[in-house]
């Protein structure tokens with residue numbers, strides 16, 4: 001599932017390929033994935049315009065059109081962007097933006113769990129989805145506000161209304177790096193552990209983004225590349241277990257991350 005570092009790789013691809021190209025036409029193949037916009041409004045905003053800049057908030061990629069509005073792309077469980085120079089379009093293209101020079105950009109999403117939006121400004125999308133600050137910008141301060149809150153720290157990391165951008169895989173990596181058990185209750189975190197957690201959020205997301213969200217390129221000592229039950233813990237050699245926290249499959253090392 002695309003999380004913040006994955007969406008950063010989509011932004012990178014988008015910026016390298018699609019900024020400034022004249023848009024000849026667009027096709028909305030799955031109009032049911034559109035939020036609060038009709039397909040014709042989206043197509044007419046795209047046609048004859050071009051993309052001026054890209055931004056990201058949490059798991060949303062936003063692209064400003066020179067005609068005014070912003071196109072918002074959320075990648076759900078399996079979405080991705082594919083730039084088409086001469087190749088075939090992917091099998092599950094939901095939106096196809098055709099450029100005047102013959103190239104195209106495809107938003108491909110196998111399961112229709114992603115979303116497309118047309119908004120006047122990124123803040124509109126942030127408000128509509130009640131998103132918290134982006135995990136790379138404000139994680140520390142927001143996590144500091146954990147004091148007095150109920151629930152588990154994993155649940156809090158996954159709550160897009162608290163910090164936006166972290167999903168199931170990176171939540172486990174962050175907690176592994178911070179040596180905190182995912183089921184630790186938020187109100188049981190002392191000052192030192194809150195700092196450790198906030199530091200791990202920044203370090204894990206920055207490092208993963210710098211390495212193009214490719215687990216094969218992650219540092220030694222990370223959990224994600226061998227995220228499976230029974231795998232050896234990359235830190236202590238113990239055994240990684242799978243359990244359930246905050247309603248989600250959770251991988252951890254019981255020796256490194258002591259149960260609360």
Ligand SMILES: [Zn+2]
Nearest residue numbers: 233236253256
């Ligand atoms: Zn361990």
